[in-house]
Amino acid sequence: MLISFVREKLRGGVKFRVSGGFPNAFLDACAARNITLTDVKTGADYVESKALYRDRKLLEAAAVDAGMTLERVRSSGLHAAAHRYRFRWGVPVGIVCFIAVLAVLSSMLWTIEIRGLTCIQKEDLLAVLEALDVKKGTFLNRISRRELQAVLENLDPRIVRVTVNLSGTGLYIDFLEREEPTEQKETKKLVNIYAAEDGMLLVANYFAGVGQFKVGDAVLKGDLLCTGELPMSDGSHRFVRAEAEVIAETRKTLHVFTAKSIKAELIEKATDHYGAAFFSLRLTPTEKKGQEGVVSAGERYLQTNSLVFPVGTLRDRETSFFTATLELTYPQAKLLSLTYLGEKLIHSDDFAHITKAGLNYLHEGGCTLEAEITAVKNIALPMEIDVTDRYNGLDP
Numbered sequence: 001m002l003i004s005f006v007r008e009k010l011r012g013g014v015k016f017r018v019s020g021g022f023p024n025a026f027l028d029a030c031a032a033r034n035i036t037l038t039d040v041k042t043g044a045d046y047v048e049s050k051a052l053y054r055d056r057k058l059l060e061a062a063a064v065d066a067g068m069t070l071e072r073v074r075s076s077g078l079h080a081a082a083h084r085y086r087f088r089w090g091v092p093v094g095i096v097c098f099i100a101v102l103a104v105l106s107s108m109l110w111t112i113e114i115r116g117l118t119c120i121q122k123e124d125l126l127a128v129l130e131a132l133d134v135k136k137g138t139f140l141n142r143i144s145r146r147e148l149q150a151v152l153e154n155l156d157p158r159i160v161r162v163t164v165n166l167s168g169t170g171l172y173i174d175f176l177e178r179e180e181p182t183e184q185k186e187t188k189k190l191v192n193i194y195a196a197e198d199g200m201l202l203v204a205n206y207f208a209g210v211g212q213f214k215v216g217d218a219v220l221k222g223d224l225l226c227t228g229e230l231p232m233s234d235g236s237h238r239f240v241r242a243e244a245e246v247i248a249e250t251r252k253t254l255h256v257f258t259a260k261s262i263k264a265e266l267i268e269k270a271t272d273h274y275g276a277a278f279f280s281l282r283l284t285p286t287e288k289k290g291q292e293g294v295v296s297a298g299e300r301y302l303q304t305n306s307l308v309f310p311v312g313t314l315r316d317r318e319t320s321f322f323t324a325t326l327e328l329t330y331p332q333a334k335l336l337s338l339t340y341l342g343e344k345l346i347h348s349d350d351f352a353h354i355t356k357a358g359l360n361y362l363h364e365g366g367c368t369l370e371a372e373i374t375a376v377k378n379i380a381l382p383m384e385i386d387v388t389d390r391y392n393g394l395d396p
Contacts, residue, residue: 012053012077019046021068029062053077109138110279110310111170119158119177128155140166148173168307169279189384190228190239195219196381199248209242219248225380229387239387246380252350252373256340258333259366265321275314277301282314333367341369353377 018026023042030037035055041048047068051059053075063070112129114122129135132151134143145164152162152173161176193209200218204211209226213219228242275283277299301312328336345351356374361367 010077012075013050014053014056014059014075015048015050015073016059017046017048017071017073018059018063018066018068019071021045021063021066023047023066023068026062026066026068029065030059033058033062035059035062048073105279106169106309107140108136108279109134109140109143109169109171110136112136113170113172114175115173116175116177117173119156125152125155128152134171140169143171169310189386191241191243191382191384192224192228193226193242193244193246193380193382195221195223195225195246195248196379197221197248197250197252199250199379201246201248202376203245203247205245207243207245208240209244211244213246219379242382244380245378247376248379249355250350250375250377250379252375254341254344254371254373256337256344256369256371257366258328258336258340258369260328260333262326262328263323264326265323268320268322270317270319273316273318275316277310277312277314279310328366330363330367334361334369337367337369341371345371345373350375350377 023044023046026047027037027040027042030051033055035051035058037049037051039048039050056072056075060070112126112134114125117125126135128151129148132148134148143166145166149162149164152164152175153159158178158180159175160178163174163176165172165174191209198218198220201213201215204213204215204225206226209228210230211226212224219225225246226242226244228240230238230240232238277283298315299312302309345354350373353375354373355376358372360370360372362370
């Protein structure tokens with residue numbers, strides 16, 4: 001479809017009308033000259049049709065043979081446009097100048113991206129690059145990747161390797177830094193396991209350490225379930241990392257209240273502002289960009305499968321709000337309460353382990369929702385304790 005449209009525009013066409021003679025003789029003359037006619041309309045003394053732009057001289061000869069007068073109604077296509085503007089030199093000169101400017105700007109550096117650098121401030125590195133004449137507006141053929149890599153690798157001993165890549169009009173510099181060894185202090189630690197919530201134990205598997213509760217016991221939040229401090233026969237203690245799986249049935253009550261009257265911000269007006277981006281120039285759609293209520297709604301750039309040109313369009317959306325008081329019906333308040341409750345449950349640790357749930361509603365000044373949640377889950381919470389001083393024979 002697109003190829004046919006482009007081919008038609010390149011060949012061009014002419015819409016014409018002939019009158020005052022013999023239409024049949026004109027059509028025969030066109031056939032004798034192999035002129036292709038489309039959208040033919042005939043009358044007693046006229047013919048209206050379309051033909052290729054290249055056949056316009058043959059049409060004039062056919063009209064003369066048939067004793068008719070040729071009138072061109074409209075010409076279209078590349079050839080017609082070139083003929084129409086043949087004396088307007090500003091158009092081709094402007095096109096050539098635009099292509100020349102675009103070619104020059106495409107051969108310059110417009111983007112510098114630095115990644116993986118922490119040992120040097122970005123501003124200091126940009127100053128070093130500027131001293132090497134590597135900055136926005138520098139011609140790409142003046143930038144030596146090998147020379148730049150060698151200079152940047154010698155900036156700091158913590159830099160192991162620098163990779164410099166040129167892609168399009170962008171310079172991308174990746175740094176690999178040496179990890180500094182941290183001073184290790186010998187410490188002795190044990191891990192105890194505590195109850196994360198209240199509940200009744202259903203499973204108590206102690207893999208390491210000494211368990212303190214058995215199946216069927218009720219525990220409170222913070223109770224020591226398993227200790228990693230093991231008493232030895234000589235009166236000393238051995239410290240290990242306790243490991244356990246403690247499954248308990250827990251119960252929790254959630255409360256959600258939605259008032260009958262609520263304040264809400266409603267959209268009053270939404271307006272799109274359009275602008276353009278041309279290399280490092282960004283013609284912003286609105287001067288209010290960055291203020292509350294104005295967000296970037298989209299950016300589109302010219303690109304191929306492997307290259308993005310720094311030319312495109314910008315669109316910002318400006319949204320204004322107004323505050324209003326809404327009077328909710330009981331079903332609306334109930335629906336909001338259920339929504340808030342669902343959000344609480346989804347973001348809680350109990351959501352994937354719920355075995356039973358009960359809901360109670362209270363309609364008084366709005367909607368109060370009370371949910372009783374029963375969940376079966378692992379309540380073992382390991383906590384690391386530093387016992388270095390005890391290990392050395394000192395009181396902590």
